[in-house]
Amino acid sequence: MLAARHAGDHAAGRRGARRGAGAVLITHLATVGSTNDWLTERAATLPDGSWVFADAQTGGRGRRGRAWTSLPGNVFASVLTRPQPGEGPTQQLSFVAALTLAGALDSYAEAHRLTLKWPNDVLLDGTKVAGILLEKQGDACVIGIGVNLAAHPVDSERPATSLAAAGIAPPSPSAFVEDLSGNFVRTRATWRDHGFAATRTAWLARAAGIGRPLVARLGSEALTGVFEGLADDGALQLRLDNGAVRAVHAGEVFGV
Numbered sequence: 409m410l411a412a413r414h415a416g417d418h419a420a421g422r423r424g425a426r427r428g429a430g431a432v433l434i435t436h437l438a439t440v441g442s443t444n445d446w447l448t449e450r451a452a453t454l455p456d457g458s459w460v461f462a463d464a465q466t467g468g469r470g471r472r473g474r475a476w477t478s479l480p481g482n483v484f485a486s487v488l489t490r491p492q493p494g495e496g497p498t499q500q501l502s503f504v505a506a507l508t509l510a511g512a513l514d515s516y517a518e519a520h521r522l523t524l525k526w527p528n529d530v531l532l533d534g535t536k537v538a539g540i541l542l543e544k545q546g547d548a549c550v551i552g553i554g555v556n557l558a559a560h561p562v563d564s565e566r567p568a569t570s571l572a573a574a575g576i577a578p579p580s581p582s583a584f585v586e587d588l589s590g591n592f593v594r595t596r597a598t599w600r601d602h603g604f605a606a607t608r609t610a611w612l613a614r615a616a617g618i619g620r621p622l623v624a625r626l627g628s629e630a631l632t633g634v635f636e637g638l639a640d641d642g643a644l645q646l647r648l649d650n651g652a653v654r655a656v657h658a659g660e661v662f663g664v
C-alpha cells in the first residue's frame with residue numbers, strides 16, 4: 409500500500425492508495441462528498457487512469473442534476489481520463505464505461521440478465537442496477553460509477569435493483585473496483601486500437617430496446633420512434649413515424 413500522498417484527505421478519512429493490476433492507482437476513502445468532486449479537484453495532478461472509491465458518499469450526484477442515493481455496501485467510484493493518442497472524442501467514453509461496467513458485472517450475473525440502456529445505465533433483469541456520470545474538467549473527463557451491489561433505493565421515482573435484491577451474493581466494493589479498473593484498461597484499449605466501431609458494436613449487442621419502439625423525453629418534448637442505433641457522437645438514432653432519423657443527444661428514453 410502506498411503512503412497517503414494528497415493534501416486535504418484527512419477530512420475525507422483516507423483508507424489508502426494502492427496500485428491495482430496493471431499499476432493503476434486506486435485511492436480508497438472512508439467517506440467523501442462525491443468521488444467525482446474528489447477527482448475533479450485533483451485532475452491537474454493525478455495521472456490518467458487514476459481511480460478513487462469510497463465506503464460512504466454523502467453528496468452523490470446522478471445524471472440530469474439528480475441525487476445518487478449512496479447506500480452502504482455499494483460502489484461509489486470514479487476514474488480520471490485525459491485524451492490519449494489514438495482515442496476518439498470524449499463522448500464515446502460513455503459507452504466504453506458502460507461496457508466496462510457490464511463486463512465487471514458479468515462475473516456475478518449471467519450476461520443475458522445484464523443489458524445497457526442509453527446513454528449509460530446498466531440494467532439487471534430490466535431494472536437499473538448501476539449508473540454512470542461523465543463530467544469534464546478542462547480536457548480531463550471524470551467518469552463516476554455507482555453500482556448497487558448490496559442495496560438499492562426503494563422510495564425513488566425510478567425503479568432500481570441491486571445484485572443482492574436479484575439473489576446474487578454481492579462482492580465487496582473493493583473487489584469490484586479492482587475488477588472495474590482492470591476491465592477499464594482493456595475496454596479503453598479496444599476503443600483506442602479498433603476505433604468507435606468496435607465499441608459501438610459491443611454496446612449495441614447488449615443494448616436494451618434496440619430495433620424496438622421507444623419514447624425519448626427531451627425537456628418538454630416527447631418523441632416516439634424506433635431505436636435504430638448510435639451515432640459517432642453517441643447520439644441515439646431514432647427513426648420517427650415519418651421515416652426521418654432524429655439524433656437524440658440528451659434526454660431519457662423509455663420503452664413503449
Ligand SMILES: O=C(O)CCCC[C@@H]1SC[C@@H]2NC(=O)N[C@@H]21
Nearest residue numbers: 442468469470471539540552554
Ligand atoms: O445514473 C446516474 O444518474 C449516474 C449515477 C452516478 C453515481 C456515481 S457514484 C460515484 C460518482 N460520484 C458521484 O457523485 N456520482 C457518481
